Amino acid sequence: MSADCRHIARVCVDSPLTHLDRLFDYLIPDEFGDQVTVGCRVRVRFAGRLLDGYVLDVLASSEHIGRLAALARVISPEPVLSSAVARLARAVADRYAGTLWDVLRLAVPPRRARPEKLPVVGPAAAPSRPSTTAWARYAHGHSFLTAVAQGRPARAVWTLGPGEEWPARLAEAAATAASGGRGVLVVLPDVRDVDRLDAALIAQFGASSPAHVVLTADLKPEERYRRFLAVRRGSVRIVIGTRAAAFAPVADLGLVAIWDDGDDLHAEPRAPYPHAREVLLLRAHLENCAALLAGWSRSTEAAVLIESGWAHEITAPRDDVRQAAPRVGASGDDVEQSRDAAARSARLPSLALRVARETLAAGAPVLVQVPRRGYVPSLACDRCRTPARCRRCAGPLGQSSAGAAAASCRWCARPATAWECSVCGARRLRVAVSGAGRTSEELGRAFPGVPIRNSGRTAAGGVLPAVEDGPALVVTTPGAEPVAASGYGAALLLDSWALLGRADLRAGEETLRRWLGAASLVRSACDGGQVIVMADSGHPVVQALIRWDPAGLAARELAERRDLGFPPAVRLATLTATAPAAEQLLASLELPSTAEVLGPVLVDDEKRRAHSRPGVGAGQPDQPLVRYLVRAPRVDGAALARALHAGQALRSAAKASEHVRVQLDPVDIG
Numbered sequence: 001m002s003a004d005c006r007h008i009a010r011v012c013v014d015s016p017l018t019h020l021d022r023l024f025d026y027l028i029p030d031e032f033g034d035q036v037t038v039g040c041r042v043r044v045r046f047a048g049r050l051l052d053g054y055v056l057d058v059l060a061s062s063e064h065i066g067r068l069a070a071l072a073r074v075i076s077p078e079p080v081l082s083s084a085v086a087r088l089a090r091a092v093a094d095r096y097a098g099t100l101w102d103v104l105r106l107a108v109p110p111r112r113a114r115p116e117k118l119p120v121v122g123p124a125a126a127p128s129r130p131s132t133t134a135w136a137r138y139a140h141g142h143s144f145l146t147a148v149a150q151g152r153p154a155r156a157v158w159t160l161g162p163g164e165e166w167p168a169r170l171a172e173a174a175a176t177a178a179s180g181g182r183g184v185l186v187v188l189p190d191v192r193d194v195d196r197l198d199a200a201l202i203a204q205f206g207a208s209s210p211a212h213v214v215l216t217a218d219l220k221p222e223e224r225y226r227r228f229l230a231v232r233r234g235s236v237r238i239v240i241g242t243r244a245a246a247f248a249p250v251a252d253l254g255l256v257a258i259w260d261d262g263d264d265l266h267a268e269p270r271a272p273y274p275h276a277r278e279v280l281l282l283r284a285h286l287e288n289c290a291a292l293l294a295g296w297s298r299s300t301e302a303a304v305l306i307e308s309g310w311a312h313e314i315t316a317p318r319d320d321v322r323q324a325a326p327r328v329g330a331s332g333d334d335v336e337q338s339r340d341a342a343a344r345s346a347r348l349p350s351l352a353l354r355v356a357r358e359t360l361a362a363g364a365p366v367l368v369q370v371p372r373r374g375y376v377p378s379l380a381c382d383r384c385r386t387p388a389r390c391r392r393c394a395g396p397l398g399q400s401s402a403g404a405a406a407a408s409c410r411w412c413a414r415p416a417t418a419w420e421c422s423v424c425g426a427r428r429l430r431v432a433v434s435g436a437g438r439t440s441e442e443l444g445r446a447f448p449g450v451p452i453r454n455s456g457r458t459a460a461g462g463v464l465p466a467v468e469d470g471p472a473l474v475v476t477t478p479g480a481e482p483v484a485a486s487g488y489g490a491a492l493l494l495d496s497w498a499l500l501g502r503a504d505l506r507a508g509e510e511t512l513r514r515w516l517g518a519a520s521l522v523r524s525a526c527d528g529g530q531v532i533v534m535a536d537s538g539h540p541v542v543q544a545l546i547r548w549d550p551a552g553l554a555a556r557e558l559a560e561r562r563d564l565g566f567p568p569a570v571r572l573a574t575l576t577a578t579a580p581a582a583e584q585l586l587a588s589l590e591l592p593s594t595a596e597v598l599g600p601v602l603v604d605d606e607k608r609r610a611h612s613r614p615g616v617g618a619g620q621p622d623q624p625l626v627r628y629l630v631r632a633p634r635v636d637g638a639a640l641a642r643a644l645h646a647g648q649a650l651r652s653a654a655k656a657s658e659h660v661r662v663q664l665d666p667v668d669i670g
Contacts, residue, residue, distance in 0.1 A: 037058075
């Protein structure tokens, strides 16, 4: 029986319960008739409470049997949720076994009343097609941009050649799509990258042009909402920003692009934990537009896209790469070990010191990349080398600065004034890992009189956007490398063991990504540029750096993961909770026949702290967390996601006291 009525609003209601992840029908009262539009915000009465919601459709009748409640209030008639973004949000929720409301919470910023009162500005005129001669350096580069200009859904993975001005090239790609009257969306890992692309677009269009807008999470709420509305109303064609911008309501999309898709900043830390790359790929499929994955390195996920034929590769010829790349040397090769017996074990072997002195003498800056921030992030027993732990919370002990009176816990900040080794009883500590702060101190003693600049989140000056030319040592953590005006004369990549030795599935590709990001800022070998990595030259990742071959390493990594059954060759889900809750969820799952369950394993203290947020292990503070892995072939990935969603729905319907954290295709698989 259908209930005929004046009008029916189909609403997505703000509910965290998985079993309520569906749309609900509400009557539209006469006084709201002109205000209710698809995509507007409303308030409804649900289970005795007033909750927010979005109208996803307006119908003439409802299939609900029984009496329908009426909308309580129209919060705003502004249609902030477009049908394309609503469809995308549903697809993202289905892919990650999440709920629609959780995705909409990421897609639409909180409302501010004042921006909604601003007049609607018409769309900016389509710019003229820019010159793209620089793209001729790359095989298939020109044909890709031609397809983008014509509105065809070309898909590509672009691995940049050394020395490329990537902001200018991405700005040209965006202008090419916009010249055909299409929308453009570019997602970047952090604000520094956004600022560089913003400057390139201003150079492309002019400072007064309204052709593009920046959307980042660090904007003030009212300004962010004002820019969001400008995009939703069609006033701008090009949007650039960080991961939340992947859901920006850009009209008539012609191109979606992501810079450095291997950066873990693209992974959303809130449920359902989508990755910006996958959001954009889904969007390219749903809106039939072009897609571009660009970076110095290549992720294994990008390698899968090329192997499957979904995307083609854009690369520079090998001769061009060799000519533009700096000279790369390793301190652990046979020649250096014959010259310097300590080359393998020394933190700064003679090769690195020699190259730094020569570069500084030539008047060029030297980049020094250190994997760990802080001063001494890790201490150990001086006698038996056991890692030093806090007696109160078992957190790692470290030293915050050279002037610190005593070591302290990195978790609870309690001073370790009377520390004693639990293994051998010794009371003396030694440095286990040196951070960027201590490295600067050591370099200051080795190079007296040379200016030292520090760049990083914990550095006194923060992350530096750029450094001037001239002799200087620039000490930085990965991802915080400032740009040198004429390029660095040399780069020293320290503590390679801290990157390559991590117990993480992505250690190899992540290390190469960080190294190439630093090496790309160094002058070419023809101009004297050198990169020295403190590692064994025979390691596959070091070899990929020496040859500047990220594509080869990505193919190798993908083949190994296919043999081992790890992502992206398979779909993988992690289930994290106390053992009873995780086992209860597993018992309720109707998994595909090809799925395999691995575990459980105890979650270590550091990961437990990362998971210790409301809803994960809530109400069970004294029970250890465990983690199960569930994997299935890629063809059964959708079935795996549906099974996990259904299992979570059964638990929420039964009012389970503890929530199980379910994460599909996590970035961190250690």
